[in-house]
Structure formats: structure tokens, C-alpha cells
Amino acid sequence: MALVDVLAAVPPGSADEGLARRIDFDRLPRHVAVIMDGNGRWAAARHLPRVEGHRAGIESVRDTVETSARLGLQVLTLYAFSVENWKRPETEVSALMSLLRHYLRAELKTLLKNNIRFHVIGQLDRLAPEVREELEAAVTRTAGNTGMHFNIALSYGGRAEIVDAAREAVRRGLTPAQIDEDTFGSLLYTAGQPDPDLLIRTSGEMRVSNFLLWQIAYAEIWVTETLWPDFRAKHLLKGITEYQKRDRRYGAVSSDPVGALK
Numbered sequence: 001m002a003l004v005d006v007l008a009a010v011p012p013g014s015a016d017e018g019l020a021r022r023i024d025f026d027r028l029p030r031h032v033a034v035i036m037d038g039n040g041r042w043a044a045a046r047h048l049p050r051v052e053g054h055r056a057g058i059e060s061v062r063d064t065v066e067t068s069a070r071l072g073l074q075v076l077t078l079y080a081f082s083v084e085n086w087k088r089p090e091t092e093v094s095a096l097m098s099l100l101r102h103y104l105r106a107e108l109k110t111l112l113k114n115n116i117r118f119h120v121i122g123q124l125d126r127l128a129p130e131v132r133e134e135l136e137a138a139v140t141r142t143a144g145n146t147g148m149h150f151n152i153a154l155s156y157g158g159r160a161e162i163v164d165a166a167r168e169a170v171r172r173g174l175t176p177a178q179i180d181e182d183t184f185g186s187l188l189y190t191a192g193q194p195d196p197d198l199l200i201r202t203s204g205e206m207r208v209s210n211f212l213l214w215q216i217a218y219a220e221i222w223v224t225e226t227l228w229p230d231f232r233a234k235h236l237l238k239g240i241t242e243y244q245k246r247d248r249r250y251g252a253v254s255s256d257p258v259g260a261l262k
């Protein structure tokens with residue numbers, strides 16, 4: 001997957017094509033994580049119920065997953081439902097769950113065709129059995145795929161994930177001397193995957209909202225004003241070009257101090 005695959009899916013001469021051509025495919029972020037936000041505001045602006053914003057957001061999910069796979073990202077993680085979202089009205093929660101099931105039914109073939117490996121991360125025991133079964137079936141069906149890992153964070157909380165990892169360390173009888181950052185990382189839901197290089201948040205909010213707290217330690221953050229239902233390939237491409245302008249120092253000194261001032 002690379003430039004030709006992205007170009008095959010964008011209109012010739014479009015802004016998307018221009019953005020795709022600006023991407024340095026040798027320096028792609030390995031893992032992009034997205035906080036999909038703004039569905040409610042998108043719906044409110046159209047005098048529609050909130051759930052219509054979530055429904056419209058499905059098209060953005062489809063476009064983002066497909067573009068990420070075409071780009072050749074190793075991992076894409078989408079934040080679909082947080083542990084805090086359980087506090088939303090029951091009607092909204094069940095609408096979100098049924099949209100998710102609808103998405104899986106409609107998209108499983110595309111995930112398989114694109115060699116995408118599907119995972120769900122979060123406190124899955126809190127999900128209704130029929131939702132869990134459908135998710136598990138999609139995980140199993142795509143387990144043999146060797147392309148992009150696509151994580152959906154569902155009933156997910158970053159602090160809860162860290163607590164779960166600490167409990168797992170105790171359960172395995174690990175001694176303090178056996179626990180370091182690598183072993184701890186291997187107890188998280190994202191074990192074996194690279195940490196996000198780029199965290200995208202839509203709808204302009206400057207928060208990390210309990211998302212992948214451990215894993216985003218060195219992620220570059222890009223916030224766009226675009227509301228999630230309006231998010232398309234061109235926004236993802238723009239986020240990646242912005243990421244590629246950053247000087248990642250990991251706490252060290254700049255490799256290009258003059259360039260960093262430009």
C-alpha cells in the first residue's frame with residue numbers, strides 16, 4: 001500500500017490528490033489514533049437528533065479505515081465509546097451499539113478484502129452479549145489477516161486499562177524487579193502494537209479524554225475544527241502532512257534547531 005493506492009481512491013486534480021502527493025511515505029506514522037468528536041454538534045446544527053450525528057459518523061469511519069489501509073498504516077485506533085459514555089441516555093447508548101453492529105455487518109467483507117485485522121479494546125464484559133458476540137466474530141474472522149490492525153476502543157478508559165494491566169501483573173505473580181515499561185506495555189490492550197505516533201481529535205476540543213493514556217506519551221497531537229461526520233480522507237491526509245512537519249525530540253535536543261524555528 002502506498003501513494004498509488006491512495007491516488008486510486010481520490011478524484012484526479014483534487015485537493016486530496018495534492019495532499020497525498022505531499023506525504024512522505026518513508027516517514028508515515030506507524031499508528032494513528034483518533035478521538036472522533038462532534039457528532040452531537042453536527043446533528044444539532046441541522047436540528048436533528050444526536051443519533052443522526054452518530055449515523056453520519058459511520059461514513060467517516062468507513063473512509064478513514066479505508067484510507068488508512070491504502071496509506072499503509074500499521075495501526076488505526078478509533079475511540080467509539082468511552083467508559084464515561086455509559087452515563088449517556090439509554091436510547092443513545094443502544095443506538096450507538098446498533099450502529100456499531102450495523103457497521104460490522106456491512107463492512108466485514110471490506111475489512112477482509114483489504115487484509116485488515118480487527119480488534120476491540122476496552123471493558124468488553126460490560127457490553128450486551130449479542131454485541132460482544134458479533135464483535136468477537138469479526139475479530140476471529142479477520143485474525144488471519146496480515147495488513148493494518150484496526151482497533152475500535154469500546155467501553156474504553158485509559159485509566160481503567162492501566163488498572164487492568166496492574167491487576168494482570170499481580171495475577172501473573174510478577175515481582176517489582178520484573179516490571180519495567182516494556183513488560184507493563186505488554187499487559188495493555190494494545191500489547192504488541194506500536195504506540196500512536198499521531199493522535200487526531202476532531203471538533204476543536206483540546207483534551208485527551210482518558211484515551212490511550214499510557215500509549216500517547218510521545219504522540220504528536222493534531223486537532224482539527226472539523227466535526228467527525230464531516231471528516232474524510234483529505235482531513236486524515238492533512239493530519240499526516242502536519243505530523244510530518246513536527247520535530248519529534250522525545251525529550252532530547254532538536255536534530256534541526258534552525259528548522260524547528262521556521
Ligand code: FPP
Pocket residue numbers: 036037038039040041042050054055057058061078079080081085096099100103152228
Ligand atoms: C462523540 O461525539 C462521538 C461518539 C461518542 C461516538 C462515535 C461513534 C460513531 C462515529 C459511530 C459508531 C462507531 C463505529 C466505530 C462504527 P459526541 O456525541 O460527544 O458529540 P458532541 O461533543 O458534539 O456532543
